[in-house]
Amino acid sequence: MRKLIVFYLFTLSIICYADKWTLPSEITATSPDAQYFIKVIPGNNYGKSYSFEGAKINGYNAEASLYKVIGKSKFRLKSKFFLKNPVAPVDIYVNNQGKTITLDNWSNLGYGAIWVIYQTDGKVIKEWGLKDLYSDAEIDKIQRTVSSIWWRCDEPKLDSNTNKFTVKGVLEHEFSLDLSMNTLEARKQKNVCKDSPF
Template sequence: MKFIASLLLLFSFILDADSWLPPEPMAALSADASILVRVEPGVLPNRDASNKPHFAKASFFRWDHQGHYQPYQQLSLQNKVSPLLIYVSNQGELITLDNWYNSGHGDVVVLYKADGSVQKSFGLSAFYSRQQLEQLLRSVSSVQWRCYEKSPYLLQHEFYLPIRPAGVIKINLDDASVSLIDEDQSC
């Protein structure tokens, strides 16, 4: 009986191992510093008086060469609460990664065109076979699909995203094409 109680206690720690702090505003600067994007987290239902979800919002600012960033666009993101990471290109295209409180679920990568419209969104099935998906580690709220030891990066019009168990996804921002590169790389 002590063995069963110990085992249940161990499983309760494993299941509770997934915790999230409240999201905070975040910002990203393009490589040439011409575009600044600021993301304000959304509000989940029951967290405000309206009891309706408010999706995350992105505000875009352009450098005016007179010492200021001027606002030029605001849009609602597909993330109910907030993305985990954001990247912006020199042309103003936005890339969001993952979902706060639900990493690995839903649209894990969303590409927004410079005009704010969604170019393409990707779920995990765009990067993994069904068998590979079943092998990914999971917690109560998340799927461990990204390689956290290596950072994603944007180079010109190509976005590089390290994934588990090993490899790098390359996404072309011009046509949203996806390819797996560096399959032998360790995570």
């Protein structure tokens, strides 16, 4: 009987829920002061995605085009560059200085480079993976689905006054990225969000 109970508890601990993602499509984002906007075309490098790992479906990563507004209905291409995302980011933002921020990978929340900052020329300034934000013990507690590890919740906030980008995490975590210094601060915050997206 004891062995049966242990096996039952072990089975519960590794349950993964099913989930469903819509097909990736073009993404756009505008800076708070409307002086920059970015357009992202999805890639087709599926073989580099966690969900398709090992599949011989290799191509190009997602491609971003950053534009600078120079007048009414006028803009010019500032830079064109490939993102770290094999297919597409889940979320993308651009601040008033033209820095691009991406969160997570399409169909693979919590895997790979989950948080990346790019300069206006497309060069990566910094990137973080899940283990940079949570301990191994904490990661084991985060809700999973077949494709993803649901480490965050709610809509991220880009504050143009403080130039800070805030993400609410599970397990009472809150992450604040200072875009002036490119530094990330993690702090404990009660009732930040539910520990499960379900």
